[in-house]
Amino acid sequence: MRRVPQSTYRLQLHKDFTFEDASAVADYLHRLGVSHVYSSPYLQAAPGSMHGYNVVDPGRVNEELGGEAGHKRFCERLHEAGLGQILDIVPNHMATRRQNRYWWDVLENGPSSRYATWFDIDWNMPEVRLHNKILIPVLGDQYGRVLSQNQIRIEHEAERFRARYMDNFYPIAPRSLALPLTKAAQYAENATLSFIADSLSRLPVPDAYDTEMVMSRHRDKTVIFELLHRLCNEQPSVIAAIDRAVAELNEDHDALDAFLDLQYYRLAYWRTADQDLGYRRFFDVNTLIGLRVERPHVFRATHDLVLQWLDQGVLDGVRVDHPDGLRDPKQYFERLRENAPDAWIVAEKILEPEEDLREDWPIEGTTGYDFLNFCNRLLVHEEGLSEITKTYAAFTQESVDFDDIVHEKKMNVEHELLGSDVNRLANLFVGICEGNRDRRDYTRAEIRRALREVAACFSVYRTYVVPGKDQAGNKDQNLIDQAIEEAKANRPDLDPALFDFMGDVLAWRSRGELEGEFLLRFQQFTSPVMAKGVEDTALYCFNPMIGLNEVGSAPESGGLSLEAFHDHFAKVQTSHPYTLNTLATHDTKRSDDVRARLAVLTENPGLWKSSLRKWSRANAQFKTGIYPDRNTEYFLYQTLIGTWPISAERLTAYMEKATREAKQQTSWTSQNKEFEDALRYFIEQILRSQEFLEDLEGFVSSMQTPGRINSLSQTLLKLTAPGIPDTYQGGEIWDLHLVDPDNRGVVDYDARRTMLSSLEQGTSPEEILRNFDSGLPKLWVIYKALHLRREHPEWFGADAEYSPLYARGNRKDHLVAYLRAGKVAALAPRWSLRLGEWQGTSVELPEGNWKNIFTGDSVKGGSTRVGALLERFPVALLIHETE
Structure with missing residues (x-):
């Protein structure tokens, strides 16, 4: 079970x-x-x-x-x-740190390592210089310059040898040690050391799949190093001779270069990772190997x-x-x-x-990212969002075609951050074409361009075709065909037959060993293209309403109707009733309460438009030339609205990260000091401007209550909709944090314990609402709903039917309501800034007596005024009382 x-x-x-x-x-x-x-x-x-x-x-x-x-x-x-x-x-993936003994063993022994089959490494790179070598892109400059500046050294302690660059250490291939040890044996006139050097030079070099030979080699290597260890302990003159040989090696750059060339890794300038890396990473993180x-x-x-x-x-x-x-x-x-x-x-x-x-x-x-985004869109007012988008376009002169932006950013990351992955895929496809006389004249450059275009045209993270099956499933087939057609339309300069052939391989219509390998690796590739191009770039560039820019979101798709919301969760209840529902994670761009407040912008787009213009005019004096640009300034003001009050330190650190992710004015790999200095100065000055701060605080004050009601609404939905509710640490009260590391701060659990104790001792909803600023109402909703789930798990399980409740009246679209198992009714408002009064809006509850666990009030079933249900507390959770 x-x-x-x-x-x-x-x-x-x-x-x-x-x-x-x-x-x-x-x-x-x-x-x-x-x-x-x-x-x-x-x-x-x-x-x-x-x-x-x-x-x-x-x-x-x-x-x-x-x-x-x-x-x-x-x-x-x-x-x-x-x-x-x-x-x-x-x-x-795993981390490529020296504490990773499996990785260290691979660096030391190459394809002959006991763990070479653990990692996704291409040992047969087309470039001869990288054959049977792992590129380690850590150097701060060209390899030769670093070597000539004596920044790469060989170190040893008795029988233990390693290469060192700055604070990075790398093992030494056993066979390569024959060179310094042979010289040391001559200096020490030691036959045993000479024997050890000869033994190391004769170690076999099997590949990882020759398991018996690999283990035999490992056994021999271990015995040889044990012998060297004993020799060093027994004869100090041997250590002195090795010291001398290693010192001479470090002083002779040619000899050191030749020695390093014998290793199973190649130390290289850090920028080479973009094009020459020979292993699969987690996205573009070189230190996380697949x-x-x-x-x-x-x-x-x-x-x-x-x-x-x-x-x-x-x-x-x-x-x-x-x-x-x-x-x-x-x-x-x-x-x-x-x-x-x-x-x-x-x-x-x-x-x-x-x-x-x-x-x-x-x-x-x-x-739970899917749940998060459905709630996000539910709280957004469609008409207001449309007005805000127009304001954004006019203010920034930026494109509001999100699909175009996504395609551009995907192509950029494929050219730059993921160039190594493209090259490895291109090498595979060249091999496929070579085996097909109708395709063999496609050039490597054409294949690379086609690859990038097809990957950029995928609308999802990846497909899941498995070589060996008869064909791709209908879902995957449609996704592949759509991407191929879009790619052909985008690149009329390339032969459409090349795209069609690539589509045949991806859909497993064209089959073979290389075809299967390409298909599987391409599917692993489109995920980082989406993550880096959309999550980590486009969502920091397309900024009409930044609260919609979340992992897995489609910010251009706008608001969500009640019908679409209910249809989705009825389907979830049938297909995945125990999925996770969350509103914040360690990876979300903004906390749930920041997004809830920002959603209120769509309810009063006119106020946002006028405030944006006023702030921009007043703060123009703090710009340095053209910096910060209008898109960054727009993004900054919305960030301030969502997080206020926020310290200058937190805001500056976040804006530095956000602008580097956007890669428009600066980036992690090519920092624009002029821009970044100007942005820091701008932030410092506007946070010292009394005029701006008073206006900002007035603006935020007008949004605070509806934003908090939004938070209570989405929290109630998380706790009662089909799925398992998750709370991110500290998020049980108001939480205005941003993306990591901002959301990894210390949580004050002592304060939360004290607040919880006050609720356990009994208090009225009016008293809870008087403590609105503390976050007590959010804690109350979570506390009561979680205890209800604990007491009656059957009301929220796989058999707990999900039934929409639709309100009637002028404000019917403002109420999100549904039944669970016929025993629980959840009612949550949206667009509360536009609500005014409920104006006779009612909802039909099933017959019987119902109790609101947030207020203790009872109500009879039938047509019930929504205003009465939400009079004492902003959201309602009703349970059917037994006779």
Whole structure:
């Protein structure tokens, strides 16, 4: 039987919030009504990791969090508090840090490493200089210049050797040590050392698939180094001779260059990563290398500890990070399900509008970005958004065609950040064309251009065609055909037959070994194209209403009708009733309360338009030349509205990140100091301008109450709609944080405990509303709804029918309402700034007596005035009382 949570609470663990700190909030979370702690990844990560996604050892618990002992106490404390646990796991990649002994072994031994099959590395790059080598793009300048400045050195301690650049260390290939050790043997006149050097030079070089030879080589290597260790301990003269040989090597740049060329890696200028990297990464992060988790032995080795915890009941489920990076996500989920049949499994799958989660994946659902975006659009007023978009276009002179912007940004990241990935795909497709006489004359340049165009035209993160099946499914077939047709229309300069042939390969109509490999790798590629082009670029450039710019969003699609909202969640109840519903995550661009406040802009677009013009005129004096540009200025004002009050420090750090992500005036890899200095100065000055601040505070004051009502509405929907509600740490009261690292700050749990105690002791809705500024109303909604779910899980489960309730009257479109299991009625307003009075608007409740758990009021079924239901508290949660 599946161990499905009733609710989750996300905790971000790191060195400043350890297992001990998390244990300390267990009682509070149980009192709040939470059923499961939802932990960020806590397998051993790189030192200092603030998120846990850069795992270096999947077989150990992170020592910085408290290690195995701390983890045991944490799990025991959760159990004592009556809490289950969900863990975020990372199957797609590992960190390339020296603490990663598997990666270190690969760098040392190349294709002969015991772990070479773990990582997604192309050992046969077309460039001879990269054959059987891993590019390490870390140097601050051209390799030769760095070498001549003595910044790369060989170090050793007895028998242990390594290369060093700045604070980066790399192992030395055993066979290459024959050179310095032979010279050292001559200096020491030591036959044993000479024997060791000869033995290292004769180590075989099998590839990773010759398992028996690889293990034999490893055994011999271990014995040789043990012998060297003993020799160094017994004869200090040997160490002195090795010191001398290594010192001479470091002083001779030609010799050092030749020695480094014998390694299984190539130290290179950091910019080379854009075009020459030979391994699959997590997006464009060079320090996160892709895993071949589709291989059974890799799956077992990287999942053994987590599967043990699931089997033992330490964990009830897992959240799977970035499944779209996997070679075959369905296969992965089937294998995970086979090993953990009772686990609750959700996937960080980003669904685009009109895209559904694959029904043949044996999982409970997504991590909730789809829910977030439906709520986001529900609160936006369509007509007001249209006016705001016109204001944006007039003020900034920027394009308001989001699709065009997305295509442009995707193409840009493919040219720059993801150039290495394009080149590897192009090499594969060249091979395919070479094997087909009708296609062999397509040039590599043409293929690269076609590849980029097709990838940029995909409307979703990826397709899921698996070579070996008869054909692509209808969903994938349609997506591929659509992308191919768009690509042909965009690039009339390229032979349309090339696009058609590429489409045949992607749809598995043209088959073969190379075709299958290309198809699988292309599907892994379109996900980072979407993530980097849209999430991390376009959503910082297209800014009419920035609250709509979220992961998986389509900000150009506008508002959402009540009918569309209800149709969607009726479908969710049927297909994935235990999916995760969230309003904020560690990756969201803005917290739920920031978005809720920004949505109010669409209810009064005229005020926004006039204020924007007034602020721009008043603050023009603080610009430095043309900086900041109008798009950045527009973005800044909306950010201030959504987050006010915000410190200059937080705002400046966020704006630096946002503008670098946008890549319009500056970027992470090519920083425009003039622009960034001007932006910092502009922020400093407007935050010192009393005139501007008074006007801003007046503007925000007018939006604060409707923004908070929006927050209560979407919170109630999260807690009662089909799915499992999740609360991001600290988000149980008003939370005005921005994208990480802003949303990873310290949470004041002492204040939250005090607030919760006041609710537990009993208080009236009027008293709660008098404490509006503290966030008490939001805490009240969460507390009451979570306890209701705990007491009556059957009212929110797979069999709990979802039935829309439609209001009647002049304000009918302002009410979002539905029934669950015929026992619970949730009622939430939207567009409250435009609402005025409910003006006779009513809703039909099923017959019987109903009690509002937020106010204690009772009401009889039948036609009921909405104004009466929402008179004492902004949202209502009614339960059917038994006779």
